[in-house]
Amino acid sequence: MGSVGLVSPQSMHFAQPMRLRSGAQLDDYTLVYETYGTLNAERSNAVLVCHALNASHHVAGVYGGADRSEGWWDNLVGPGKPLDTDRFFVIGVNNIGSCFGSTGPTTTNPRTGRVYGADFPVVTVEDWVDSQVRLLDALGIARLAAVIGGSLGGMQALDWSLRYADRIGHCIAIATAPNLSAQNIAFNEVARRAIVTDPDFHGGHYREHDTLPRRGLRVARMIGHITYLSNNAMESRFGRELKSEVLGYTTQDIEFQIEGYLRHQGDKFSEYFDANTYLLITRALDYFDPARGHGGDLARAFAAATCKFQLVSFTTDWRFAPARSREIVKALLDNRIDVSYAEIDAPHGHDAFLLDDARYHALLRARFERIAEELT
Amino acid sequence: MGSVGLVSPQSMHFAQPMRLRSGAQLDDYTLVYETYGTLNAERSNAVLVCHALNASHHVAGVYGGADRSEGWWDNLVGPGKPLDTDRFFVIGVNNIGSCFGSTGPTTTNPRTGRVYGADFPVVTVEDWVDSQVRLLDALGIARLAAVIGGSLGGMQALDWSLRYADRIGHCIAIATAPNLSAQNIAFNEVARRAIVTDPDFHGGHYREHDTLPRRGLRVARMIGHITYLSNNAMESRFGRELKSEVLGYTTQDIEFQIEGYLRHQGDKFSEYFDANTYLLITRALDYFDPARGHGGDLARAFAAATCKFQLVSFTTDWRFAPARSREIVKALLDNRIDVSYAEIDAPHGHDAFLLDDARYHALLRARFERIAEELT
Numbered sequence: 001m002g003s004v005g006l007v008s009p010q011s012m013h014f015a016q017p018m019r020l021r022s023g024a025q026l027d028d029y030t031l032v033y034e035t036y037g038t039l040n041a042e043r044s045n046a047v048l049v050c051h052a053l054n055a056s057h058h059v060a061g062v063y064g065g066a067d068r069s070e071g072w073w074d075n076l077v078g079p080g081k082p083l084d085t086d087r088f089f090v091i092g093v094n095n096i097g098s099c100f101g102s103t104g105p106t107t108t109n110p111r112t113g114r115v116y117g118a119d120f121p122v123v124t125v126e127d128w129v130d131s132q133v134r135l136l137d138a139l140g141i142a143r144l145a146a147v148i149g150g151s152l153g154g155m156q157a158l159d160w161s162l163r164y165a166d167r168i169g170h171c172i173a174i175a176t177a178p179n180l181s182a183q184n185i186a187f188n189e190v191a192r193r194a195i196v197t198d199p200d201f202h203g204g205h206y207r208e209h210d211t212l213p214r215r216g217l218r219v220a221r222m223i224g225h226i227t228y229l230s231n232n233a234m235e236s237r238f239g240r241e242l243k244s245e246v247l248g249y250t251t252q253d254i255e256f257q258i259e260g261y262l263r264h265q266g267d268k269f270s271e272y273f274d275a276n277t278y279l280l281i282t283r284a285l286d287y288f289d290p291a292r293g294h295g296g297d298l299a300r301a302f303a304a305a306t307c308k309f310q311l312v313s314f315t316t317d318w319r320f321a322p323a324r325s326r327e328i329v330k331a332l333l334d335n336r337i338d339v340s341y342a343e344i345d346a347p348h349g350h351d352a353f354l355l356d357d358a359r360y361h362a363l364l365r366a367r368f369e370r371i372a373e374e375l376t
Numbered sequence: 377m378g379s380v381g382l383v384s385p386q387s388m389h390f391a392q393p394m395r396l397r398s399g400a401q402l403d404d405y406t407l408v409y410e411t412y413g414t415l416n417a418e419r420s421n422a423v424l425v426c427h428a429l430n431a432s433h434h435v436a437g438v439y440g441g442a443d444r445s446e447g448w449w450d451n452l453v454g455p456g457k458p459l460d461t462d463r464f465f466v467i468g469v470n471n472i473g474s475c476f477g478s479t480g481p482t483t484t485n486p487r488t489g490r491v492y493g494a495d496f497p498v499v500t501v502e503d504w505v506d507s508q509v510r511l512l513d514a515l516g517i518a519r520l521a522a523v524i525g526g527s528l529g530g531m532q533a534l535d536w537s538l539r540y541a542d543r544i545g546h547c548i549a550i551a552t553a554p555n556l557s558a559q560n561i562a563f564n565e566v567a568r569r570a571i572v573t574d575p576d577f578h579g580g581h582y583r584e585h586d587t588l589p590r591r592g593l594r595v596a597r598m599i600g601h602i603t604y605l606s607n608n609a610m611e612s613r614f615g616r617e618l619k620s621e622v623l624g625y626t627t628q629d630i631e632f633q634i635e636g637y638l639r640h641q642g643d644k645f646s647e648y649f650d651a652n653t654y655l656l657i658t659r660a661l662d663y664f665d666p667a668r669g670h671g672g673d674l675a676r677a678f679a680a681a682t683c684k685f686q687l688v689s690f691t692t693d694w695r696f697a698p699a700r701s702r703e704i705v706k707a708l709l710d711n712r713i714d715v716s717y718a719e720i721d722a723p724h725g726h727d728a729f730l731l732d733d734a735r736y737h738a739l740l741r742a743r744f745e746r747i748a749e750e751l752t
Contacts (some may be wrong), residue, residue, distance in 0.1 A: 022625030122625040182610040182634045183602065189635045190598040193642070196628055197591040199575055215573040219595060222566040226559065234558040240665065247663065249398030249498040251655035252572055256662065258558045259565045266569070279627035286632065287623065289616065 001080040004036040007061035007071070009101060012138055018131065021287075024121035027110060031135050032101030033057045033093040036077060037085035039141070044375050046089045046141045047368075048132060049073060050149030050156035053224070053281050054273055056100035059092035060085070075356040082365035087372045088145065096131055097123040097280040105204070105276035118204020118276055125152070125288045129159045133167070145371050146170035150353035151320065152281070155288045158328070162290055165306040170371050172364070174312040175353040177324035178298050178331070179289040184319065187227055188282040191220035195275050204276050213275045218266030220278055225265045230316035230349030234258065298327060299334035309339040310367045312360065314352040340367070377456040380412040383437035383447070385477060388514055394507065397663075400497035403486060407511050408477030409433045409469040412453060413461035415517070420751050422465045422517045423744075424508060425449060426525030426532035429600070429657050430649055432476035435468035436461070451732040458741035463748045464521065472507055473499040473656040481580075481652035492652075494580020499656055501528070501664045505535045509543070521747050522546035526729035527696065528657070531664045534704070538666055541682040546747050548740070550688040551729040553700035554674050554707070555665035560695065563603055564658040567596035571651045580652050589651045594642030596654055601641045606692035606725030610634065674703060675710035685715040686743045688736065690728040716743070 011032045018026045034057050039046060049059045051072070060077035063069040077083045077090055094102040097120060105120040112119070136144065147157040147168050154176025161171040180188070195201060198216030202209045226234075238258040247255060254260045294300035309332055313325035322343045332339040344360045346352040352360070387408045394402045410433050415422060425435045427448070436453035439445040453459045453466055470478040473496060481496040488495075512520065523533040523544050530552025537547040556564070571577060574592030578585045602610075614634040623631060630636045670676035685708055689701035698719045708715040720736045722728040728736070 024625075122627060179616060181607065182614040182616065182632075183605075183607045185616070185632050186598075186602045186610065186634050186638055189632075189638055190595060190602065192627060193598065193639070194570060194595045197594070218573070219566060219570045222562075222569065223599065226562045226566065229559075231557065231559045234562065238558040240555060240558065240561070247398075249400075251498060251568060251659045256558075256561050256565075258562050262562055262565055263569070283627045 002078055003070075003074065004061035004078045004085050006064050007034050007036065007058070008063075009034050009057060011101065012135060014131075014134055018127070018134075020121055020127045021124040022122045026096070026103065026121070029096055029103035029131070030101075030107070031093055031096070031103075031131060033091060033135060034059060034061075034071075035092075036060050036090045037088050039089040040375075042375075043141055044143065044145060045087065045372075046091060046136070046144050047083060048136070048144050048147045048160075049077065049083075049090060049092045050128075050132075050147065050153035051092065051095065052149070052151040052153045053285075054269070055153075056098065057092040057094040057102075058100070059090065072354065076361065076364065082361045083148070083368055084372075088368070091136075091139075093132055093135060095123070095128045097277060097284070099274035099277040104274070105280065106207075106274050115207050116276075117207055120276060120280065122283055123280055124284050125155050125159050126163065128284070129156055129163065132156075133164060136167075142167065144168050145375060146172055146368075148172040148174070149176070150174040151176055151350065152285055155285070158290065159288075161305045161307050161309070162301060163304070165304055168307045169374065170308045170310065170367070171305070172310045172312075172367060173328070175314055175317055175320050175325075175350055176328075177320045178291060178327050180286055181324075185286050187223055188286055191223050192279055192282060194219035194223070195278060201275060204279075206275065212270070214270040217270035217273060217275055217278065218263075221269035221273075222262045222266045225262060227319045228350045230318065230347060232316060233348050236347070298331040302328075302331040302335050302337065305332070305335065305337055309337060311339060311341045312344060312353070312363065313342075314344050314346045314349070316347055317350045317352060319350040378454055379446075379450065380437040380454050380461050382440050383410055383412065383434070384439075385410050385433060387477065388511060390507075390510055394503070394510075396497055396503045397500040398498045402472070402479065402497070405472055405479035405507070406477075406483070407469055407472070407479075407507060409467060409511060410435060410437075410447075411468075412436050412466045413464050415465040416751075418751075419517055420519065420521060421463065421748075422467060422512070422520050423459060424512070424520050424523045424536075425453065425459075425466060425468045426504075426508075426523065426529035427468065427471065428525070428527040428529045429661075430645070432474065433468040433470040433478075434476070435466065448730065452737065452740065458737045459524070459744055460748075464744070467512075467515075469508055469511060471499070471504045473653060473660070475650035475653040480650070481656070482583075482650050491583050493583055494652055496652060496656065498659055500660050501531050501535050502539065504660070505532055505539065508532070509540060512543075518543065520544045521751060522548055522744070524548035524550070525552070526550040527552055527726065528661055531661070534666065535664075537681045537683050537685070538677060539680070541680055544683045545750065546684045546686065546743070547681070548686045548688075548743060549704065551690055551693055551696050551726055552704075553696045554667060554703050556662055557700075561662050563599055564662055567599050568655050568658060570595035570599070571654060577651060580655075582651065588646070590646040593646035593649060593651055593654065594639075597645035597649075598638045598642045601638060603695045604726045606694065606723060608692060609724050612723070674707040678704075678707040678711050678713065681708070681711065681713055685713060687715060687717040688720060688729070688739065689718075690720050690722045690724070690726070692723055693726045693728060695726040
């Protein structure tokens, strides 16, 4: 098993306006993407990888001259890996509204000549999928062998299966949910409030004030990070381990190792992630709810699906618990749709979908072998 | 079952310095407290109620001229109620470091003549219990029939049983834990960072700057509130209910009812609770760990206990889960100590300890009847 090696992002400009679910319109936009492997002559071996909150189009491989630049799913995607780039043409796209190159709050608003900032419109999972469809049209790919994603990426994969049923062979939705619970929304909302009430937020136009709402982003990331890890993982990794052997009796300095870890995660995040993007992407999570247009009946929503499904959840994931995946499985079974479901006994919580668990990867390898066989 | 009716807080000044666990010293201090019922001639029917993070000495009854001024455990304490003030002399004490009258960050530092603010020393559960002991000495109460508390209040009850074993007949520890988990500390730490990094915090001397770190307190309370409620309670009460029928496609305005609820809780809290107190009390939670002085062996820690124990947990409490109470029960059983344990099937999460659940209150009623019989 190897790496896809050195990769470079590509970009494509779309001059045709796109109407968003909010009613707003993007007059034009750019998508940044990467591809790995080779599109076959039948153009049938393409697999789209959808990213979650803070990831990007950079799924696999490394950038030249950059240490530790492996893509976020590099353990899954590459020659001989479960999603085998010797067999599949893999595409990663940075979603609009994100902050890694595609049109979003950090890019220039053509109407004003200034950075969008808070003026960038609210985007939804459906908007992202629509924009991904346009990219595939431009690449001449009429049908995807599969769409795969974890967490928010899984929601995009589900939306593909519902609204572009004839353009997708397999939907692989991992550690995801048919919608956010009240508790999920609550955590998102606290994180957003931390950002929005940071005096350096300036109503979302912080770049014009030459500053960044770092305080808010740090707190937002710390909250998020707690929910990505399982209680047990946090306990076995940090427990009550102290930073030094003697208690300092302080409320502001670090006493416990878990505090230092969380602060470090918050600091890192606040330096590379855009605050407006954080607001937009958590909102896209909140809004996703395919049953909403069907009176809350998820089975009716999935009546539109025709592809084959692989659902995966992780036992210790309390952000998107196995019960949420089972709701999707039930809705699919109610429609007699081909679905496999695996509940992986992994200790890591929600983050498990990004990690290299043997049973999890063996399962995805088997699924992609089945998909590859169907192509021939 | 009635109310204890109109009540008034009392206060007692202690001129004798108190050395704290941190090494710091309070030269003198005041404790504010309330009592309900009548101390019997043998002075044997006193029950101490210990409060948690944001509560106070005002356990039961109402204040004259104040609407909605019921004490925080008014459903439990009163004539004919489970903790029956016709039989027991009940004492509620505001802990030092709190912000409801006892010496703390909002009171005047006698050394400087200014409000303590951030100069108030870090306090621990053990410090609180020591100060409670002094109050009981002053009231002429050599031995308590029982100490009862939930959450952080339960930790104080446990500490009483360990360090003042000969002064307590029963320890009733509800929805508590032998120490905080890494996840518990993590939530406390995020809340503290939100407060400390609020520009209006001014290093904890916000009152001198005539302001309050309301932004930080709001976020802290929102985080806390999520952890007090069970996932299911939040789901059945709010679910994905929208504020208005049409989505607004906004990241800053309220779309979902749960958002409005949390913001309201945060707003309220930021108006009445002191930020330095929040830091101190969450730190006291972090530090509590009776096994620490015994090589991490909780059973060895509880070898010092001689009173009878009642432990109670709630099935949906994920902040202090039943498993944490069971650790305490096991440590007690290892020492062949008299302990009853009830795991109440309640939907409300951690907050259940404050609510009027029939099985829960019947259990406490039975316990206090047993205690009353032992007095006669």
